[in-house]
Amino acid sequence: MTNYDRILIAVVVVLSLAGMYLSKNSIESGDSKYVYIEVDGKPYKEIVFDESTEITTVIDSKYGHNELMIKDGKVKMIDADCKDQICVKESAISEVGxxxxxxxxxxxxxxxxADLESEIDYISH
Structure with missing residues (x-):
């Protein structure tokens, strides 16, 4: 392996890391986040929120009752009438995706x- 090969490998690695860093920061810096609520595969409600938003919303459907709290930039399921309560025990979510x-x-x-024109499904950390 020559010195030019090593330089080429280093440049490719640096450019790849820079690209991953920039794409991750552009997603996290989006100020306009919203909560998308879906019941039985159909859109139910959308709520725009930020760090100062404090809202509690009730989701009632023929399948059951859920209560959602948005506070301090985080979204948490605080009540549900389901048997296992896994959604309530789950920690609050705050990041896009x-x-x-x-x-x-x-x-x-x-x-x-709302800032992204095309949605990114998953980013590896």
């Missing part, structure tokens, strides 16, 4: 970004 699901009540809560 994170979800909380209540399977018995067919309720999905996801944080999305």
């Amino acid at each position: 994170e979800i909380n699901v209540c399977l018995p009540n067919r309720t999905l809560v996801e944080i999305k970004s």
Whole structure:
């Protein structure tokens, strides 16, 4: 392996790391986040929020009852009438792409970004 090969490898690694850093920061810096709520695969409600938003919303459907709290830039399922309570025990979500699901009540809560034109499904850390 020559010195030019080593230089080429170093440049490729640096450019790859810079690209991952910039794409991660552009996603996290989006100020316009919203909570997307879906019941039984159909859109139910969208709530725009930031660090200062404090809202409690109730999700009632024929499948069950859920209560969602948005506070300090985090979204937490605080009550549900399902048997296992996994959605309530789950920690609060705050980053774009994170979800909380209540399977018995067919309720999905996801944080999305209004700033992104195309949604990114997953970013590896």
